[in-house]
Amino acid sequence: MSAVPGLQADCEELLGAFQRADTVRFERFAELWRERRFHTVFYGRIRALERNKLTKKTLELAQQYFLPPYAFQIRVGALYLLYGLYNTQLCQPKQKIRIALKDWPEIQKFQQDLIDSQHYDAAYIFRALRLARAFHFTAMPKLLNYRTKKKIEENEFKEEFKDPSNRVNSLITNDVLEELMNIHDHYQKMKCVISADKSQPDKALSLIKDDFVVTLKDITLEHQEWQQNRMKLFLNAKEIDETENKKQEDTLLESEGSERANALARIKYRSYSAVAEASKSRRHRQVKLEHSEAGKSPSRSRKTSRRPQPARRDSPEVRGEMEVAKGTPIQHIGMPVITEENSDE
Amino acid sequence: SIDMLMSSDKEKDPDVISEDSSLLTLRIRKKALDRREETIIVDRACRQETLAYEMESHAIGKRPDSPTDLVEEGELLLTLNIFYPVIFQKHKDHKPYQTVLVLGTQKLTELRDSISCVSDLQIGGEFSNQPDQAPEHISKDLYKSAFFYFEGIFYNDKRYPECRDLSRTIIEWSESHDRGYGNLQSVKMEDYVFNDLSLKIGFPYLFCHQGNCEHIIIITDIRLIHHDDCLDRNLYPLLIKKHWLCTRKCFVCKMYTARWVTNRDSLAPEDPCFFCDVCFRMLHYDAEGNKVGEFLAYPYVDPGIFN
Numbered sequence: 001m002s003a004v005p006g007l008q009a010d011c012e013e014l015l016g017a018f019q020r021a022d023t024v025r026f027e028r029f030a031e032l033w034r035e036r037r038f039h040t041v042f043y044g045r046i047r048a049l050e051r052n053k054l055t056k057k058t059l060e061l062a063q064q065y066f067l068p069p070y071a072f073q074i075r076v077g078a079l080y081l082l083y084g085l086y087n088t089q090l091c092q093p094k095q096k097i098r099i100a101l102k103d104w105p106e107i108q109k110f111q112q113d114l115i116d117s118q119h120y121d122a123a124y125i126f127r128a129l130r131l132a133r134a135f136h137f138t139a140m141p142k143l144l145n146y147r148t149k150k151k152i153e154e155n156e157f158k159e160e161f162k163d164p165s166n167r168v169n170s171l172i173t174n175d176v177l178e179e180l181m182n183i184h185d186h187y188q189k190m191k192c193v194i195s196a197d198k199s200q201p202d203k204a205l206s207l208i209k210d211d212f213v214v215t216l217k218d219i220t221l222e223h224q225e226w227q228q229n230r231m232k233l234f235l236n237a238k239e240i241d242e243t244e245n246k247k248q249e250d251t252l253l254e255s256e257g258s259e260r261a262n263a264l265a266r267i268k269y270r271s272y273s274a275v276a277e278a279s280k281s282r283r284h285r286q287v288k289l290e291h292s293e294a295g296k297s298p299s300r301s302r303k304t305s306r307r308p309q310p311a312r313r314d315s316p317e318v319r320g321e322m323e324v325a326k327g328t329p330i331q332h333i334g335m336p337v338i339t340e341e342n343s344d345e
Numbered sequence: 346s347i348d349m350l351m352s353s354d355k356e357k358d359p360d361v362i363s364e365d366s367s368l369l370t371l372r373i374r375k376k377a378l379d380r381r382e383e384t385i386i387v388d389r390a391c392r393q394e395t396l397a398y399e400m401e402s403h404a405i406g407k408r409p410d411s412p413t414d415l416v417e418e419g420e421l422l423l424t425l426n427i428f429y430p431v432i433f434q435k436h437k438d439h440k441p442y443q444t445v446l447v448l449g450t451q452k453l454t455e456l457r458d459s460i461s462c463v464s465d466l467q468i469g470g471e472f473s474n475q476p477d478q479a480p481e482h483i484s485k486d487l488y489k490s491a492f493f494y495f496e497g498i499f500y501n502d503k504r505y506p507e508c509r510d511l512s513r514t515i516i517e518w519s520e521s522h523d524r525g526y527g528n529l530q531s532v533k534m535e536d537y538v539f540n541d542l543s544l545k546i547g548f549p550y551l552f553c554h555q556g557n558c559e560h561i562i563i564i565t566d567i568r569l570i571h572h573d574d575c576l577d578r579n580l581y582p583l584l585i586k587k588h589w590l591c592t593r594k595c596f597v598c599k600m601y602t603a604r605w606v607t608n609r610d611s612l613a614p615e616d617p618c619f620f621c622d623v624c625f626r627m628l629h630y631d632a633e634g635n636k637v638g639e640f641l642a643y644p645y646v647d648p649g650i651f652n
Binding site for chain 2: 004036040041044049137
């Protein structure tokens, strides 16, 4: 289906503002909505047949933001957006929101999350939509049509809206750390038991770093912070990109570059200092920090989100510049690789 | 209430886009509207658009008179695109189709009966010598066989004794050599409802009738029935979209749809030439009904006859 021109930009702008507001309250969303007078998106002299089609496409676009992998806040924003669009549409009878069968369990889980975290306004809104019979339960999310498209349009979603894929965090969760701690304690106690001096493990038995669990936790926390910092930098870069002044952009790019370099330096410094001093018996195996190659950094394909800006013809070049500028520093962000064996025996 | 938060403070006319709109969508749309105002003299729905809209929405919300005809909750609604068999040059990019809504508990035969194809109405034979006897046997009555092909199974229409198993040829062909097709089976169409089938959405299936008139069928959507849909079982299969085909008009009066086509006609300026009934008789037969001139005449059914 050919998209409604400009609609994706408007929706993303509204959701972006909602994300920046950093809240999930409906009142806040309603304010943002009223600021933009979003209900006028259906205005314009449109006859009935086309109005139906237009509304269908609008609801379909908004519905995409409602599903994973988007961040929780974005999904709540999408729910509010759907509610607003459904109620302010001009079609009679109202066009419905299509939900695929496979997405339905996730949406129910989402609703359960809302209730558990006591976001009662969002849960109420969802319930209101269901009571108003606003949903079509379908097999497939997108309604097919059969015009051969001149080019396949890819839906580029904004990266910021997505939850950062946190592989490290999903591996080293709190539970895992707790268990590691327990095992570590147990291990220490065993060592004490079998060594001569009951209160302390034998020197010969100290084969691992005693506080490796704490170090692991610190490293994971750092990774998280680093990711958030990177996100913020990316967001800043995007915002800066949207200002009209090109010269300003150049200088800002440079200062961004230095900002990023500073951030990098800070992170590196902290990770350097986090290395524990090995005990004397293990000094020959002192930890050496190495720079990781670009390959080790979590590769996130930077899809340039195509922003429909018909008036600005210099945007592609600007974007190209941005890409290059971003490319080089980011390659050097790497996780410190600890060469020593961090084995658990 | 929650709804109050949505509506604007001042009542605005939905037809007018305000100048200071902050939405990109509206700015683009306003440009398009302004352009339309400059170029189009009279801006109103043409009859094709009115027809399309009517077809889409005429059945919405209908309720049956008797409660036995009410569609139950939990019923599935399938949307099928049935493509026309004609292949015109201008349809290269997208083939025209009609869209039909079908309930899950309906039999395949009901869908078969609802497909209106112009080849069903063809009348075979040359009738220049006896023009009054023409519309006697339309093909639909003569050749009743038909089959659907879904997912490797042929569903043949066996309701009438004249119906033959058209799919037998295909099954024999595929079994004769190792063609790479799995087991193709043949069953009776009237025993199956749509709920029994396993289908792929977007995958082309086939409907064949008259021995060689083939229509591609694609299922575009399956969803649960909704409160706002038409709940009268008798109206299904429901046609909601139809391609508008221009009818060929009579060569003489240019007003009526052509009903006859002549070949090798000494009286006609071109070969083949189309005539409506009145003009045909006036030109080719004299006052007593005798044939004038040499020609071959066939009854003609225009594809646009279902408009």
